[in-house]
Amino acid sequence: MITRNANGATSTAGSGNGAREIAIAVEHLTVSYGPTPALLDVNLQIPAGLLVGVIGPNGSGKSTLIKAILGFVRADFGEVKLFGEPAEKAKGRVAYVPQRGSVDWDFPITVQEVALMGRYGQRRWWQDRTHADYAAADAALEMVRMSEFRHRQIGQLSGGQQQRVFMARAMAQGADILLLDEPFAGVDAATERAILDVLERTRAAGKTLVVVHHDLATAAEYFDRIVLLKQRLFAFGPPERVLKPELLAEVYEGKLRAFMDLAE
Amino acid sequence: MYQAIVDFHSANPHLVKVLIAGTLVSLVCGVIGCFIVLRRMAFLGDALSHAMLAGVVVGYLVMKLVTGQEAHALAMLLGSIVAALITVVMIGFISRVSRIKEDSAIGIMYTGVFAVGGLLASLFADKIHIDLVHFVTGNVLVVRDSDLWMMAWVAVIVISVVLLFFRHLQLVSFDPVMAASLGIPVLLFDYVLTTCTALVVVSGVTIVGVILVVGLLVIPASTAYLLCDRLSRMLVVSALLGVSSFLLGYWFSEAINVAPGSAVVLAGCVQFLIVLVIAPRYGLIADWLRRRQAVPQQVVEDILGSLLRANEPNVHVGSVAKYVVGGHSRIRRALATLDRQGLLRLSGDTISLTPAGEKEGQRLMRAHRLWETYLEHVGTPADELHDRAHQLEHVHDEATLDYLDDKLGHPLRDPHGAEIPQDVVHVVPGAVISAAQLRQGTHATVEEAGPAAAARGLAPGMHIIAGPRVADDTLWTFELPSGQRVELDHHTTDEITVRLADKPDDNPADQPRSASS
Ligand SMILES: Nc1ncnc2c1ncn2[C@@H]1O[C@H](COP(=O)(O)OP(=O)(O)O)[C@@H](O)[C@H]1O
Ligand SMILES: [Mg+2]
Numbered sequence: 001m002i003t004r005n006a007n008g009a010t011s012t013a014g015s016g017n018g019a020r021e022i023a024i025a026v027e028h029l030t031v032s033y034g035p036t037p038a039l040l041d042v043n044l045q046i047p048a049g050l051l052v053g054v055i056g057p058n059g060s061g062k063s064t065l066i067k068a069i070l071g072f073v074r075a076d077f078g079e080v081k082l083f084g085e086p087a088e089k090a091k092g093r094v095a096y097v098p099q100r101g102s103v104d105w106d107f108p109i110t111v112q113e114v115a116l117m118g119r120y121g122q123r124r125w126w127q128d129r130t131h132a133d134y135a136a137a138d139a140a141l142e143m144v145r146m147s148e149f150r151h152r153q154i155g156q157l158s159g160g161q162q163q164r165v166f167m168a169r170a171m172a173q174g175a176d177i178l179l180l181d182e183p184f185a186g187v188d189a190a191t192e193r194a195i196l197d198v199l200e201r202t203r204a205a206g207k208t209l210v211v212v213h214h215d216l217a218t219a220a221e222y223f224d225r226i227v228l229l230k231q232r233l234f235a236f237g238p239p240e241r242v243l244k245p246e247l248l249a250e251v252y253e254g255k256l257r258a259f260m261d262l263a264e
Numbered sequence: 265m266y267q268a269i270v271d272f273h274s275a276n277p278h279l280v281k282v283l284i285a286g287t288l289v290s291l292v293c294g295v296i297g298c299f300i301v302l303r304r305m306a307f308l309g310d311a312l313s314h315a316m317l318a319g320v321v322v323g324y325l326v327m328k329l330v331t332g333q334e335a336h337a338l339a340m341l342l343g344s345i346v347a348a349l350i351t352v353v354m355i356g357f358i359s360r361v362s363r364i365k366e367d368s369a370i371g372i373m374y375t376g377v378f379a380v381g382g383l384l385a386s387l388f389a390d391k392i393h394i395d396l397v398h399f400v401t402g403n404v405l406v407v408r409d410s411d412l413w414m415m416a417w418v419a420v421i422v423i424s425v426v427l428l429f430f431r432h433l434q435l436v437s438f439d440p441v442m443a444a445s446l447g448i449p450v451l452l453f454d455y456v457l458t459t460c461t462a463l464v465v466v467s468g469v470t471i472v473g474v475i476l477v478v479g480l481l482v483i484p485a486s487t488a489y490l491l492c493d494r495l496s497r498m499l500v501v502s503a504l505l506g507v508s509s510f511l512l513g514y515w516f517s518e519a520i521n522v523a524p525g526s527a528v529v530l531a532g533c534v535q536f537l538i539v540l541v542i543a544p545r546y547g548l549i550a551d552w553l554r555r556r557q558a559v560p561q562q563v564v565e566d567i568l569g570s571l572l573r574a575n576e577p578n579v580h581v582g583s584v585a586k587y588v589v590g591g592h593s594r595i596r597r598a599l600a601t602l603d604r605q606g607l608l609r610l611s612g613d614t615i616s617l618t619p620a621g622e623k624e625g626q627r628l629m630r631a632h633r634l635w636e637t638y639l640e641h642v643g644t645p646a647d648e649l650h651d652r653a654h655q656l657e658h659v660h661d662e663a664t665l666d667y668l669d670d671k672l673g674h675p676l677r678d679p680h681g682a683e684i685p686q687d688v689v690h691v692v693p694g695a696v697i698s699a700a701q702l703r704q705g706t707h708a709t710v711e712e713a714g715p716a717a718a719a720r721g722l723a724p725g726m727h728i729i730a731g732p733r734v735a736d737d738t739l740w741t742f743e744l745p746s747g748q749r750v751e752l753d754h755h756t757t758d759e760i761t762v763r764l765a766d767k768p769d770d771n772p773a774d775q776p777r778s779a780s781s
Contacts, residue, residue, distance in 0.1 A: 072440065091447035092447065094445050107437075108493050109494065125432065188662065193694060217761075
C-alpha cells in the first residue's frame, strides 16, 4: 500500500515546476539472476535535471537497477525508457561510475586512458582518437582536479582520487544522465564534499544524476528525490516524504524479521 | 640482406620454416595471452587446448570420408574452433543451470571433450593418422607447409581483430557495464576473444603440444603485466617476450638436443622469473626497496609529533632527533621520505611541517591517545599501557577511531593528561557532524536536535557556541543566541547534528596511496 502512496506522491511532486521532461522511465521492471528476482515490478519516473539518491539495504537491488538502466542486465519483463525513447536508442547518453569494489585496480590503464574512454561512444570503430578527444578528456580531468596524475596507473591513487577519475570519464562522455554506484563509499569527509560539489555542478549544467547511497544520515541533505528500494520500489519522492521512520523500519528491519522466521 | 636470407634459406630450408612458424605462433600467443591474463581466463586456455583433440579428429574424419584428403589443415582447424566454442558454451551453461561452480564445470567439460577425441582417434585408428604423441607434446620440427599457412592466417586474423577493435576489447575487459551502455555487444566480444584464443591455441599446439600451450599464452603476458601500465604497451611487450622465449628456447634445444616445446616454455619461465625480481615497479627488488624506504609508523609519528609540539615553522633536525628512536641516517632517510610525501619540507638542516603533515600528525597522535584512553578504560595495567598502545596504534582507520571516540565519551585528555587532538578528518569547514565532536569555542549551526535537546531550547537553524566540558568532561555546555548556557549529557548531545561554517576556499588534500600498500 505504501508503494502506491509513494508513487502517487511523485506525480504531484513533479507538477510543481511545470512539466519537467522525464529523463528515466522504468516500467514494470523485473530482473532476476536466479529463482528470486533482484528487482520486482519497479515503476519509476525520474524527471530531468534532478539529483536522485537510491537507498536500500545491502543486496536490495540498487546496483541491479543501475545496470538495468544501462542495459547491462537483461530485464525478465518491463522496460527502461530514456527521454521517452527505448533505452537501446539512447546509447551513449548515459554515463556510469562503477562501485569501487567492482573495478580491477590492477588493470594496465592510466588515468588519462580512463577519461578517454568517455569519448569512445563518439567515434566509429575504425576512427582514431582526435585532438578533440584528448582535449575533452583533459578538460574533464581538470574539472575534478586530477590533471597532474594523468599518466598514473589507476591503482596508484587514493580512494577519493580513484573516484574522481571515473567522475571525469562520465564528464568527458557529455552524457545527459549520470549513474553513480556508491561514489561516497570509503572516502573521507573532505573528499565526500568535493565529490558532492562536482555532482551539484553537474546538476546545475542540466544533467540528471542517479546516485546509489548508503548513508541515511546525509541522504536528505544531498538529494532532491530519493528512491527507497528493496527488491520492490518502496517509495520515491522528496526526502521528507521518503525518509519516514515507518517506511525505513519496514525496509531496513524486514531483513531481521525474515531471519527470525528462519530461526523458528 | 635479402640475398643473405635467400642463401640461408637454400642452405637450410627447414630451419627457416621452423623459425617463421615459431615466431608467428609465439607472437600471437603473447598478444591474446594479455587478454587471457587480465580477464583471469588461464584455465580456459587449458580447456580449449584439450577440447581441440576432438575437433581435430572430427575435422580429419569428415574430410577423409567426404573428399578422401588426409589431414586437411583447414578442416581440422575449423573442427578445433567448433569444439572449443561448444566447450565454452557448455561450461557457461552448466555453471548457470546447476550449483556446479565454473572451475569444476571447466574441469568436467575439457576432460570430457578430450576423452571423446581420444576415443574417436582410437576407434578410427585405421582411417586417421594423427600422431597422438606429437599432439600432446608438440614438435616444431615437423611443421608442414599447410601448418605454416594456417599459422600465418591465424596471425593475420588475430592481429587485425586486436588492432581494429582495440578500444572495444579494452573496454569490454575493463568495464563491461559501460561497454553495454555504449551499445557495444559485450557477449559477442567475449566470443570473439574466445574464438581468437581457440585459433592461437590450435596453432600453438603444433609447436609445444596440448599440455604446454597454456604456458605460451600466459607466461609472456604475465611477464609483460609486471612491466607495463598501459594495455597497448603490454600487448607489444608480451608479443616481443613471446618471440624471444621461442628463439631462446629453440636455440637451447638445438644446442643440447632436447624437445623444443619444453625448452621454449622453460625459456619463458626464466624470463618471467628474471622480470619478477627486477621489474622497476612491480618487481621483488623494487618492492623490497620500497619497504626499506617505508618509514615505520612509530618513526613517522615521533617525527610529526615532535614537530607538532615544537609548534614553530623552522625546526632544527637535531632537536627532532632527540625524540625519535633510531640512528641518524635512519632519521635522515625518514625525513627525506616524508618530504617526498609532502608532509614536511626539509631544507638543509631545518624542517617545517606542511599543512598536510600537520593534519596527519594530529590524526596519528589522536589514534595513539585514543587507544591509550581505551586501554585504561578496559583496565589495562598502567605499566603495559604504552606498549599495548604501540601494538594497536597502527589500526587507525576512521571507522575505528570514531567508534573509540564515541564509546569513550569523546575524551579530551589521555590517561597521562595530554590533550587528544580533535578529529581533523570529519571536523572540516562546512561538514555536518555530531555536536559531541565540538570543542570549546567552536561556532556552529544546529541542523537537527533530538527531543531531549529541543526541550532544552535547541532548535534547527540556531547558532551555538561550544563551551567547556564540565563534571569530569561528561557534560557538554553550549551558549545559545539568547546568551543562555545549557548543560547536556553525552546522549542528548549526540542527538544534535550541527553544521560548521564554510570556509570559501577549502581544498581537500588527499594523499596518494603509497605504491607499496
Ligand atoms: N551477477 C549476479 N549473479 C547472481 N546474483 C546476483 C548478481 N548480481 C547481484 N546478484 C544478487 O541480486 C541481488 C541484488 O544485488 P545488487 O543489485 O548488487 O544489490 P545492492 O547493490 O543493493 O547491494 C542480491 O541478492 C545479489 O546477491
Ligand atoms: Mg551495490
